[in-house]
Amino acid sequence: MDLGLGLENTHVLVTGGDGIIGNIIVSAFLSAGANVSSLDITHPQNSQPSVESLSPGKLLNLHADITSTSSLTTAWDFATSAFGTVECCIAAAGLDLSVLPQTSICDMDPSTWNRIFNTNIHGTFLTVQFWLRGLRDHISSSSSSSSANTEIKNPGLIIIGSEAGNFGVETQAAYSASKSAIQYGLLSSLRVEE
Template sequence: MSRTLTPMSKISSSTPFDIGLGLEGTHVLITGGCGLIGKIVVQAFLAAGSHVTVVDLPGTDSVLDLSDHNLHFVPGDITKDIAAAFTSAEDIFGTVQCCIALASLDLSVLPQSESICDMDPQTWQRVFDVNINGTFLTCQRWLQGIRTTVSKDSKQASEQPPPLRNVGCIIMGSESGRFGVRTMPAYAAGKSAVQAGLLASLAKDAPRVFARARVNAVAPGAVDTERFREESERYGAQWRYEECEATVPMARAVLPEDVARTVLFLASERFAGGVCGVVVPVDAGKGGTVCWGREELVERRGEGWGV
């Protein structure tokens, strides 16, 4: 028995499909927005038409164009001043709809040791205070702000949905949260904590506060910043090879713009409205880390080790 299929509407280039990010007018708060990656993320959101509040340490704002009326800078430490920073941001642009939790102690500025045997426990605690507790406090204050707005709007007009869009939080993780860092385990442990346990917990929590709220993470590999290029010069071609070529299919460090565009995508409800609880690696396909340099291994085996 034959069946007659109902013709579908023809799809053509004239079919309406808005490819804009839809981030215009969205209030985005970015911690660590004056850093080497952070400043590019700030530029990206400003280009998308967002209202941007940057929270970073005092004296770091020289990289920002504070004449831009869509940009607000709040000096502060995420471990102590984040609640006040959000309040300042809300006074200027209203509820923080999207939060980019980028601030952390960076691996390149932390003291490293040859072995965990030699690591200073105070360094471990300091990294955890900033990278885990500071990130937790940032995410907590973001969600508290969303809850307060939802509660106010519900009381004022119980039949109307809250006027919120692009509601989300994006945590800045790292390849180290997957692969570890032998010379700085505190950094790897901290990133693993926020991009795994904290992310998974928040992804279940946030939609209970606001149905369309999403929480995701971005985990960059080596990023081709000014500092990375300086380190490549300082430590040599072998160091660069091991960092971003030996185990990386694309054999390169990623651009800061690659990271920023991924953050924009996740922030956009129009493009990533169905993405929640996901860690997006931006690492050119990195598959691991080099455990032994060839010369180092030859030397060890010459001493009778590993035979």
């Protein structure tokens, strides 16, 4: 399937790339000819990940825990050494309704609340921060370089939210609050930053 989006050889990084939504995102970008780095905590830890050619795009599966700066650094470094600067970042990793316990606010274990917030908010924050820093570093190094081949063609950030962040879900207060935080607080702040 050719989506005709002009994404050929664009480096797209997807967190949660092995999840239900993430896997569909990875497949779509590969179909469009992008070079995709799929980060997921379920990918095996491998000291030498390899690039798979999946015509028309290329795929690199990397183990990463988005809540860990060191884990994210290792995966991000592998990804950028394979495909260059991450131009398009899709923050799809998170704990969702399919894996979370159903419990009322009254009965929720605070450790569950913290785990969901750590993954869905802190992990998304780190992902966005890594992407922004990579773009900033690329622009800084490009301005001192005369190479015309360093232009970023398709910069973009997509953060996967949920209707639960808008309306709330019974027995899913932590999930709903975490999605609301990234959909409203984080994205609104990103919009006004330069």
